[in-house]
Amino acid sequence: MTNSNVLRLIHAGALQQVMERCQDLFTKQNPDLKSEMKGVGSREGAKRLLSGEHYDVIALADQALFAELLVPDLVENYFVFAADQIVIAYTDVSKGSKEITPNNWINMLLDSQVRFCHSDHHLDPCGYRALMVWQLAEKFYERSGLFLELEGSCSPFEVYPKSFNLASDLIKGKLDYAFLYSSQAKQLELPYITLPSKINLSNPAYADYYDQAAVSVESKIPGNNIIIHGKPIEFAIGKSRNSQLSELAQAFIDLLTGPDGDLILEECGLIPC
Amino acid sequence: MLDKPICTLIIAEVYTMSDDRSYKFDSTISMERSIQAELLLLLGQRPSHGYELIQRLNEADFKSGEADTATVYRNLRRMDKDELIRSHWEISESGPGRRLYELTPLGKQTLDLWSQFLSFQKAKLENFQQVYDQYVESLSKEENEVNKS
Numbered sequence: 302m303t304n305s306n307v308l309r310l311i312h313a314g315a316l317q318q319v320m321e322r323c324q325d326l327f328t329k330q331n332p333d334l335k336s337e338m339k340g341v342g343s344r345e346g347a348k349r350l351l352s353g354e355h356y357d358v359i360a361l362a363d364q365a366l367f368a369e370l371l372v373p374d375l376v377e378n379y380f381v382f383a384a385d386q387i388v389i390a391y392t393d394v395s396k397g398s399k400e401i402t403p404n405n406w407i408n409m410l411l412d413s414q415v416r417f418c419h420s421d422h423h424l425d426p427c428g429y430r431a432l433m434v435w436q437l438a439e440k441f442y443e444r445s446g447l448f449l450e451l452e453g454s455c456s457p458f459e460v461y462p463k464s465f466n467l468a469s470d471l472i473k474g475k476l477d478y479a480f481l482y483s484s485q486a487k488q489l490e491l492p493y494i495t496l497p498s499k500i501n502l503s504n505p506a507y508a509d510y511y512d513q514a515a516v517s518v519e520s521k522i523p524g525n526n527i528i529i530h531g532k533p534i535e536f537a538i539g540k541s542r543n544s545q546l547s548e549l550a551q552a553f554i555d556l557l558t559g560p561d562g563d564l565i566l567e568e569c570g571l572i573p574c
Numbered sequence: 575m576l577d578k579p580i581c582t583l584i585i586a587e588v589y590t591m592s593d594d595r596s597y598k599f600d601s602t603i604s605m606e607r608s609i610q611a612e613l614l615l616l617l618g619q620r621p622s623h624g625y626e627l628i629q630r631l632n633e634a635d636f637k638s639g640e641a642d643t644a645t646v647y648r649n650l651r652r653m654d655k656d657e658l659i660r661s662h663w664e665i666s667e668s669g670p671g672r673r674l675y676e677l678t679p680l681g682k683q684t685l686d687l688w689s690q691f692l693s694f695q696k697a698k699l700e701n702f703q704q705v706y707d708q709y710v711e712s713l714s715k716e717e718n719e720v721n722k723s
Binding site: 503 | 632633643644647648665669670
């Protein structure tokens, strides 16, 4: 049973800081309002709505998830509000942290002593985007077999339902390197390697190039998989069609997509669109 | 009225091209600023959202270099704030809603000033090339005369 007087928001784990700051501001503007937020892998979040869980506002790390899973039955309109890129984050105690550069990251990661990982690609866009980066790197660096090499050397990803969990283990020293969004690395003040724009999924100019990457993920039908293709990274937000607090949900979306939201996004290392 | 900082700056540059300051501007004009001119021109052609603008900019023959996403959106926000462009959210029936940008009258005037400035630059470069060609020709003549003697 859900309380219809509580604004319920579900969001990409990568948006944790952004959503908390927006929630603080929104609560100041609406002091009587109660709100609840849940951070999950965005694919998992969309599937929670499909399974009947109720949320008023949905903010996901991949705008394509709305069209694939939520529009038109559960969400009418959705808005692209931020862009980002995939980077390789690490810490000062990561193995090879003093030597890794944008030019040698592949060999550094393939060292058998080094532990690296991505989040679960069945649940989290950051996970399938990391796999796409590996496929694009194979083409970009003309290094045949690279994708399989990286896949074979990667630590078990199933324990990371969202990139937020991956970042936590990186900070705890359980991993040496993690494929994260640039904004997460900035928020956590982690050093990171920037990848060429042709492979880091940041630039719409390379949309056709990114499209060559394809990853198989679980579809909305349990047990079935679908192939998704690489796209420039874009975050989007929408309002549930059956929200009991429709005006408030829209007001929250207006905040995130307005000047206050732009400022928060920028301060959290995302690119407001 | 052209009372915005960017317009003031460009007007100052256009109208002081014959004095010493023009040289300083020529040597310090950044890719960041030239991207603004390029975006104004693309938005003059037709209103666009950022995603499309980045694609159009990278396909344009006049681009200064690879336009990365952060740079383009940062300049769009800056120009929006300076009222050179305006934006609103456009809802799409087939895809996501996106912020649509369009040129304002002030933006059109600024684009005209950019064009004047670039015309001046072009003329100056052509003059340089002409004088350089004359210099090379004179060197060649001198060399020939030395060889004859």
